[in-house]
Amino acid sequence: MRPYYLLNALIIFSFVKEVHAQEYQMSFKILNAKTGIGVENAEIAIEPCRCGGVSDEQGRFSITLPEANYQVTVSYIGFGSEVRQVELNRNISLDIMLIEKHEELSEVIVRAKKMDEILNLPQMGVVSLTPKDLKMIPSAVGESDVLRSMVLLPGVNNAGEISNGLSVRGGSLDQNLILYDYAPIFNPTHLFGLFSVFTPDAISSTELYRANIPSRYGGRATSVLDLKVKNPYVDKLKLTGGIGLVSSRLNVETPLVKDKLMLFAGARAGFTDFLLPLFSERLKDTKARFYDSTLKLLYLASEKDQISLTGFVSKDFYQLDLVTQIQNVNAENNQYDFSTLNGTLNWSHSFSNNANLRTVVLASDYTPKIIFPERDIDNEIVYKSKINYLSFISEYSKNVRVDLNYYIGVQANRYTISPGALDPGTSDVLSVSLEKETSYEFDGYANIDWSPLEQLSLSGGLRFSHFVLVGPYTQNFFDEVTGEPLGFTEFEKGAGVKTYNGVEPRLGLNLKLGETTSLKTSYARLNQYLQNIYNSTTPVPTSRWKTADPYVQPQRSDSYGLGLYKNLMNNELEISLEGYYRKAQNVLTYRPGADFFLSDNINQDVVQGEGKAYGAELSFKKSTGKVNGWMNYTWSRSLLRSQVDRIADRINNNKWYPSDFDRTHVFNGTVNFESDKFNTWSFNFTAQTGRPYTAANGIVTIEGIETPLFLERNNARLPIYHRLDFSWNIRGVKSRTKRWSGDWTFTVYNLYARKNPYSIYYTQRNGTENSEVFLNSPLGAYELSIINSPLVSLTYNFVFQ
16 A cells, blocks of 8 residues: 555645746737737747647737746748747746748648647636648548537537537537627538538637636527638738539638738538438439638728628528428428528727727628429429527727736627518418517626636626517417417517516636646526527428517526646647536427427417536547547536426426437547648547437327327437548648649548438338338338448649749
């Protein structure tokens, strides 16, 4: 036993020695030497600690390190590098001026994650992916993809092989706020959910917040995914793009007015009709095409003012060869049409190197449609809905000193929802137009980051929200027992219908236990006034977006977190263990047998209950070296419970049941092998507990037809899901005398052809087929697999400058 006690004594002594080591803060302001404007995403590399990070939107970066001598190298694509020797024996602040470089540059990888921020910042549950990380992860279509990469992170999942969004720590898809240069994205996927709508080469940074979400964010109950479009700091024309089997893309960066006005424009398009039959024989008659485009103008108005305008458009069209009946009219197929149009105007003013004011005005439109071509006649029946979102944000931030900074801000939002309208064209089907919903949300928020002690830092925030639903609005009243209508009240345009207020505290604490170890804890309350209602595993155009009203109360969640973090091998290896618990109120789900399609009394089709989610996430990440990657394991539960008195409206008799996103065990692993400067091989493996689904409790006969009877929700699970992906990137030789360079990316998605079931469906049996399985049962249960073979893709990527 003596060696055991000696080992423990040595460990305790090493921690005590680290705690008492003197540490100081090194702060930077990275500026464009010509304009004086802060440079966002400048890379800071510090030796010999092999640490560093990137500058924020104002060009700032800070880090706490032990007393020593350091060499700091600051670089940014298009600018010359700046090297400083720093003797760190006190808290210091440095201004670094970068000078534009007018010669051809080799590729610079901009890192979107500070190498040691996991130890130094009080923020917990935040995950960043760099452009390099995205390129390394094998995808289904041969190009980097944000959402496909996110589902490989601990605590992040989706509803299946094709799914319209993310589930974070057991939350539903609509509980995530997805922002693209400040504007919300309501449908983040193309091609049935196989990959995201974001123009790949336009993204400069990607951050996912899962715990103590900063107070500048609000409106969703679980998480925030914040994507920023890169600023086109260029002094000459640059073309990039790619040509692939699934999609092709082209991007242009160019100065329009020298040193004043720059442009980034990127577009991507895909036509995949020929590819879909490879996924499944059931998709042989399916058609699909899509495109997305991002444009950003950057205007350097003065040394203290920077203005940018971002535009984004996304379009999807696909056709499913299904026989559909709507109001007694048969259609040949279903045609789905999604479109998004966003615009963001962003003005940043610097009062000094330490104080800034950012003002943002944005608009977002999302319009899903379903088109039903009638049989035998030239007419189309069109179902259409729409969300219009307007927002104004103004935020003042200041670095008071190296250990203290804060920001305060206000935000005003307007939601206009058109729940659904049916245009029959020339047919005899009745025209339907549901009443619009208009509501306003006014928010004020503040946040402070403070390090009262060398080993202790905290981030405290508070957000207050005021929500009001206004007319025109018709409030219907129903008997609580029978559900029969009792009457209604009409509200005129602009009249207040219902008001809700919410106070949302946020807190994060970080205690450093040594130079390479930290302990964090967090708390956050969030309110959600806009919700998506659907009765499948992923939203479709018939799903309903709904703001809070007299019957549908806003969701409210309280999240708690605790984490331990350790860096090894000079920050090359990051290890983290995070635990969380989230309790949610007023969670919205559908009543048994609900049908949302063109329902003008949606509150009769939904119930509100409570939810809880908890789990533990263990993660390992090695970001440097020829062999790098990450592995993570998550154990978690996500449960729901209805809270209604009426027996017919109860779900599982008001008992806890697994949500659609309950995954008990999840393992993800990504490994990259960089054999030389020309070749990189990447493997990704994922395995997880099967998704819950609703199995029939029995069979009943209705008018001579055998019909499955469902009494309990999510009472069974699909088989275990697992998949292996492979990617090979071949970089071409780039000559200093040539302006063109290119590389090839070869990917294989689902390498060993695993037939992962997407769902289980029931159908009538004829004859004795599969009688050894179903015996004498009149119904058969069959698994549906969407991608049941390897999906191979080849993409050529190029750069011209």
